[in-house]
Amino acid sequence: MAFKKDLSIEFAGVKCLNPFFLASSPVCNNYDMIAKAFEAGWAGVFYKNQDSVPEHEISPIFGVTDMGGPWSMFKNCEHASQNSFEQNAEFMHRLKRDYPEHRIFATLMGGSDDDWKKLVKMAAEVGIDGVELNMSCPHMGRDNMGSDVGCNPDLVEQYARAARSVTDIPIIAKMTPNITNMIPSAMAAVKGGASGVSAINTVKSIIDIDKDLLTTEPVVNGKSAISGLSGKAVKPIALRFINEMAQYPGLKDVPISGVGGVYTWEDALDFLLLGARNVQICTSVMEYGYRILEDIISGISYWMEEKGFEKLDDFVGMALRNITTPSEFTRTFKIRPAFDHDTCIGCGRCYVSCYDGGHQAIDWDDELRRPSLNTDRCVGCHLCQKVCPVPGCITPGEVAFDEGATPENIVYKKSFR
Amino acid sequence: MKRGYLEEAVQPLNLRTALEEANRCIVCHDAPCSKACPAGTDPARFIRSLKFRNVKGAVETIRTNNALAGSCAKVCPYDQLCQEACSRCGIDKPVQIGRLQSFLVEQEKAFDMKVVKAPAEKKAGKVACVGAGPASLAVASQIARAGYDVTVIEREAKAGGVLTYGIVPARLPQSVVDFDIQLIEELGVKFKFNTEAKAADLEAYDAVFVGTGLWDANVPEIEGGDLDGVYSAIDFLKEAREKQADFKIGNRVIVVGGGDVAMDCAVTAKLLGVDDVRILYRRSIEEAPADMNEIQYATSLGIGMTTGAYPVALKGDGKLKTVEAAGFYDEEAKMSLSADTIVFATGQKAEAQSGIGALEQDAKGLIKADENGFVGGKYFAGGDVVHGGKTVVEAVAAGKKAAAAMIAYLEEKGVK
Numbered sequence: 046m047a048f049k050k051d052l053s054i055e056f057a058g059v060k061c062l063n064p065f066f067l068a069s070s071p072v073c074n075n076y077d078m079i080a081k082a083f084e085a086g087w088a089g090v091f092y093k094n095q096d097s098v099p100e101h102e103i104s105p106i107f108g109v110t111d112m113g114g115p116w117s118m119f120k121n122c123e124h125a126s127q128n129s130f131e132q133n134a135e136f137m138h139r140l141k142r143d144y145p146e147h148r149i150f151a152t153l154m155g156g157s158d159d160d161w162k163k164l165v166k167m168a169a170e171v172g173i174d175g176v177e178l179n180m181s182c183p184h185m186g187r188d189n190m191g192s193d194v195g196c197n198p199d200l201v202e203q204y205a206r207a208a209r210s211v212t213d214i215p216i217i218a219k220m221t222p223n224i225t226n227m228i229p230s231a232m233a234a235v236k237g238g239a240s241g242v243s244a245i246n247t248v249k250s251i252i253d254i255d256k257d258l259l260t261t262e263p264v265v266n267g268k269s270a271i272s273g274l275s276g277k278a279v280k281p282i283a284l285r286f287i288n289e290m291a292q293y294p295g296l297k298d299v300p301i302s303g304v305g306g307v308y309t310w311e312d313a314l315d316f317l318l319l320g321a322r323n324v325q326i327c328t329s330v331m332e333y334g335y336r337i338l339e340d341i342i343s344g345i346s347y348w349m350e351e352k353g354f355e356k357l358d359d360f361v362g363m364a365l366r367n368i369t370t371p372s373e374f375t376r377t378f379k380i381r382p383a384f385d386h387d388t389c390i391g392c393g394r395c396y397v398s399c400y401d402g403g404h405q406a407i408d409w410d411d412e413l414r415r416p417s418l419n420t421d422r423c424v425g426c427h428l429c430q431k432v433c434p435v436p437g438c439i440t441p442g443e444v445a446f447d448e449g450a451t452p453e454n455i456v457y458k459k460s461f462r
Numbered sequence: 463m464k465r466g467y468l469e470e471a472v473q474p475l476n477l478r479t480a481l482e483e484a485n486r487c488i489v490c491h492d493a494p495c496s497k498a499c500p501a502g503t504d505p506a507r508f509i510r511s512l513k514f515r516n517v518k519g520a521v522e523t524i525r526t527n528n529a530l531a532g533s534c535a536k537v538c539p540y541d542q543l544c545q546e547a548c549s550r551c552g553i554d555k556p557v558q559i560g561r562l563q564s565f566l567v568e569q570e571k572a573f574d575m576k577v578v579k580a581p582a583e584k585k586a587g588k589v590a591c592v593g594a595g596p597a598s599l600a601v602a603s604q605i606a607r608a609g610y611d612v613t614v615i616e617r618e619a620k621a622g623g624v625l626t627y628g629i630v631p632a633r634l635p636q637s638v639v640d641f642d643i644q645l646i647e648e649l650g651v652k653f654k655f656n657t658e659a660k661a662a663d664l665e666a667y668d669a670v671f672v673g674t675g676l677w678d679a680n681v682p683e684i685e686g687g688d689l690d691g692v693y694s695a696i697d698f699l700k701e702a703r704e705k706q707a708d709f710k711i712g713n714r715v716i717v718v719g720g721g722d723v724a725m726d727c728a729v730t731a732k733l734l735g736v737d738d739v740r741i742l743y744r745r746s747i748e749e750a751p752a753d754m755n756e757i758q759y760a761t762s763l764g765i766g767m768t769t770g771a772y773p774v775a776l777k778g779d780g781k782l783k784t785v786e787a788a789g790f791y792d793e794e795a796k797m798s799l800s801a802d803t804i805v806f807a808t809g810q811k812a813e814a815q816s817g818i819g820a821l822e823q824d825a826k827g828l829i830k831a832d833e834n835g836f837v838g839g840k841y842f843a844g845g846d847v848v849h850g851g852k853t854v855v856e857a858v859a860a861g862k863k864a865a866a867a868m869i870a871y872l873e874e875k876g877v878k
Contacts, residue, residue: 046511046519047526115485309515333489340511343519436478462477 046339050346054357056323057215057241057300059174061148062088064317064357065338068304068325069094069152069177069219072335074126076136080143085335086342089148091177091217091243091325092137093126096154096190097164100127108262108269109276110252115308118278119328120252122184122263122270125154130167137171150217154179156189158207169212178208178239180230181221181246184272192246195221198233205237217302220244220286222279227286228293235299242290243302243325245283247273276328280306284315288368291320308337310344320362377450379425380457383442386415388435395429395439403428420445436462467706467733471632471759472536475565477517484512486550487557494547495559500859501600503528505544505559512562521570524563525577529603529646530596532638533625534855535563539722539753543855564638571641578607580649585609587877589868590667592659592818595623596854597845598673599646600861601868606649608869613652613667615659623675624846625854627700630726632733633756661819668877669868672818672829672843673861676810676851686776695723695807702730712802714738716785718773719807720750721851725760727805732763739765740799744772744790771797776804812847826850835864842868 052063067073067082069091079090108120126133137149151168153176155161161178168176180201185191194200201218208216218234220227222245231242249271251261260269283305290296303321307313308329316324329337354360384395391414399407406422407429409415416429430439441459446452475483493506504527511520524531540546540560548556570577587610591598594616602612620626625639647653664670679694681687691712693701702709715731717724720743731739741760743750746769750757761767768787775786785804789795812827821829821837828850831837835844844860846852 046522048519048522311515336510337514340514340516340519343511343522344514344516347516347518436476 046343048346048350049342050349050354051356052342052345054322054361056302057175057217059148059215061323062086062146063342064088064322064324065313065341066090066148066150066302066323066325067330068327069179070327070331071123072327072330074128076139079136079140079149082335083140083144083147086338087147087335089150089174092133092149092151092173094124094152094154094179094182095130095133095164095168096125097156097160098125098190100124102127103263103265105263105265108252110278115329116276116332118250118252118274119276119331120250120262120272120274121247122265122272124182130164134167134171137168137173141172148175149173150175150177150215152177152179152219154182154190155204155207156187158203161204161207162211165208165216166211169214173214175215175217175240176208176212177217177219177243178204178234179219179246180204180234181219181223182273183221183223183247183249184270192221192223192249195219195230195246196224198229201230202233202237205234205239209238215240217241217243219246219304221246222282222286222305223249227290228296231290231293231299232295235296241300241302242296243304243323244286244290245279245305247275248279248282250274275306277306277308280312280315284319287316287319287321288365291362291365292368307341310341310348313341314345314348317357317361318364319368320365322357322361375453375455377453378444378446378455379423380427380441380455381418381420381423381425381443381445382427382429382439384416384418385438385440388438389415390435390438391415392434394432394434398428398432430461467702467730468631468635470635472561472564474568475561480512480562480565481515483558483562484509487513488549489513490549494549495544495557498543498547499855500543500853501528501534501855501862502859503531503534503563503855505563508566509557509559509562512566517566517569518573518575521566521573521575522577524566525570525575525645528855528858529578529600529861530625530642530854530858531563532567532642533596533634534858535560535567536634536638537625537629537853538855539853541753541755567638567641576648578603578645578649580606581609583609584611585872585877587611587668587872588613588666589669589671589872590615590659590664591671591673592664593623593672593674593845593847594618594621594653595673595675595845596625596857597675597847597861597864598623598671599643600858601671601673601842601844601865602651603646603649604862604865605868606646606651608865610869610872611652612650613654615654615657615663617656617658619655621653621655623673627703628696628723628726630699630730630733631703632729633726659818661817664818667840668875669840669842669872670818671835671861671864671868672815672821672837672841672847673845673857674812674815674818674847676812676827676846678811678813678827679806680809680811681806682808684773684776686778686782689776689778689782690780691778691782691801691803692776693803693805694810695719695727695805696810698727698805699723699730702734707734709734711736714799714801715803715805716740716742716773716799716801717805717807718742719809720745720747720752721807721809722752722756723851724807725752725756727807728760728765729763731803731805732760732765741765741767742771742773742785742787743767743769745769768797771795773804810846810851815847833863834867835860836867836871840871842871
């Protein structure tokens with residue numbers, strides 16, 4: 046697709062061709078893979094996680110739940126790169142030489158201050174653009190590595206400080222979502238010397254239980270474990286954390302890299318609109334390949350054209366002002382659903398859901414097989430619109446203000462698909 | 463379900479149903495559907511874009527690759543091309559590529575997208591396309607996008623050729639054809655209608671493309687062939703388009719032939735209100751060249767198909783009354799059928815092109831051109847007038863090839 050806007054952006058002081066990087070994972074584990082991705086337009090990589098622990102990988106490694114279309118969720122129990130550090134250093138060195146405009150951040154995971162210093166120093170000496178500190182892998186089973194670190198702000202700060210003590214290049218701290226509040230860990234990382242944060246790593250999970258083997262996926266010799274969930278299901282969780290960090294005054298100028306469930310240009314744009322200046326992608330690449338970037342770039346370019354934006358800085362973070370807290374909502378009106386009896390196919394799903402899951406506000410005509418609204422009972426929840434299988438059949442109708450409330454101009458969503 | 467003559471037979475998709483269908487796409491590594499499209503429309507790429515919710519990117523792929531994307535989406539024999547190749551066939555049934563393409567062309571219209579553009583700076587060369595059918599239109603689009611001045615010369619009052627004067631609107635609504643043509647006009651392509659191209663008029667052009675199609679009816683020599691009520695498919699479809707409900711064809715219509723054109727004629731007669739429409743085809747259904755969907759659609763309307771029989775004589779008193787038919791495989795078989803109208807959809811041939819210039823034509827009137835459409839001198843040709851009665855998408859493919867050869871010719875000639 047030929048139509049493209051300028052999507053270049055600066056992230057943590059590094060100029061990037063676009064905000065789209067491969068996330069530290071199997072999708073970027075050697076020279077050939079990353080070269081192919083760069084040729085396909087990816088601006089950079091967070092090079093597959095490296096640590097000092099000898100790896101002996103399990104088999105199989107993954108589990109999926111598919112609700113039609115792309116994977117709905119993807120569970121992995123993969124550990125770090127199985128290449129030697131020397132091998133990876135050689136790959137990264139050649140990639141920097143052959144693709145000077147593309148960016149390489151090495152994702153690393155240490156288990157002690159010395160371990161971190163050694164890893165970061167070795168990576169920085171390769172001449173890469175930055176490092177990412179993995180403080181968030183959810184299936185380590187150690188309290189000095191992985192998500193147990195990310196849940197412990199003191200340890201986050203200590204490790205960040207150790208990393209910063211040996212290099213000046215950008216340091217990004219990767220956060221875990223397996224925590225109630227991400228802010229203390231993010232603040233600790235910055236305090237320790239991190240230049241920015243990335244979020245989220247995968248979510249601790251168990252997917253479906255196999256009804257014969259009586260365990261979840263991946264099944265490793267009859268057993269499984271809690272391990273990291275990614276894919277479409279985790280995007281809402283990621284966006285929540287990105288929003289909270291971007292809105293937090295203490296992190297206002299800290300660059301954020303958004304990760305979690307990006308498949309389409311719309312998903313990627315969600316992260317940018319909530320203030321992320323970099324977007325990492327893994328699961329959708331594992332499912333469909335590097336080629337998915339084509340439609341992300343094309344789709345965002347067409348959206349920018351439609352809205353009159355020329356560069357990403359024109360709109361990064363633009364949705365933040367419209368994400369507030371429930372206590373701030375206007376609570377003076379109800380929007381009544383309108384039913385279009387011509388496009389209605391008479392399925393009665395709105396009636397079923399309104400009765401059993403709502404406020405019994407829909408009357409059903411058994412003869413005509415059509416709904417009608419009981420305005421006395423309707424609370425305006427729009428569950429009926431959400432279950433209607435026909436686009437444009439149930440739509441927001443009249444805006445009714447509560448008795449005594451002052452009518453005002455109400456902004457509401459009018460188009461659904 | 464029977465619909466009106468001008469009403470499209472296939473339900474359009476909406477965004478939700480289109481996404482559901484696109485999600486059935488496997489997103490193959492080597493996309494056999496794209497390899498199977500003669501015109502290079504690249505369905506794998508536009509379906510992937512749609513699946514990943516990039517509607518405009520999908521439209522961009524389609525329109526860039528195929529100037530007649532809207533028309534092709536309606537009339538392509540997918541079952542023999544992209545959809546036959548679809549990997550999903552190994553699981554259940556192919557992705558409905560044609561319907562997705564139709565949906566996306568509707569989005570193109572809704573968003574008022576201008577995907578293809580002619581450069582602001584024009585080149586000096588002037589190109590003429592003779593005939594405004596699919597091959598010529600494809601050539602005109604490509605050449606105009608390269609910056610040349612293009613004039614399409616058409617003897618009828620409207621552009622489209624077989625798209626406008628042949629195929630039944632139930633299969634190909636005129637609005638879809640008109641939209642494809644409008645986008646070509648917006649590239650600055652000029653149209654001269656009601657004009658027979660003459661050799662003298664073509665002297666002013668640096669290169670000429672001949673895409674005059676097959677418009678000479680192939681009506682067999684038969685007793686009673688001159689009776690009222692005897693039509694060639696071309697004349698029948700054209701008159702039906704012009705007169706619609708005022709087209710007086712009686713209440714018993716026989717269509718002879720087994721191709722898509724025969725199906726179009728039979729469907730046209732049925733949709734115009736004729737009660738008794740029957741197709742007479744000399745071979746068997748599995749030998750019929752028509753797309754199986756078209757045969758099924760015709761029979762679903764209540765059109766009968768009598769195979770193994772062909773007409774041997776037409777009887778009547780100035781006006782057709784009876785068709786005498788004989789068995790094609792069964793030598794003993796004889797039939798006598800009452801009929802008000804008989805339509806011969808038994809192939810077409812090219813008319814003599816002597817008016818345009820000295821173009822060599824074979825017995826069927828076909829022009830001899832090389833694989834890139836080069837005929838000789840500044841002449842190029844493509845579409846049905848070169849390849850015989852082929853599909854619209856093959857005419858687009860021939861047009862794209864010829865346009866590339868013409869651009870190379872003009873550049874070599876120094877007309878830049």
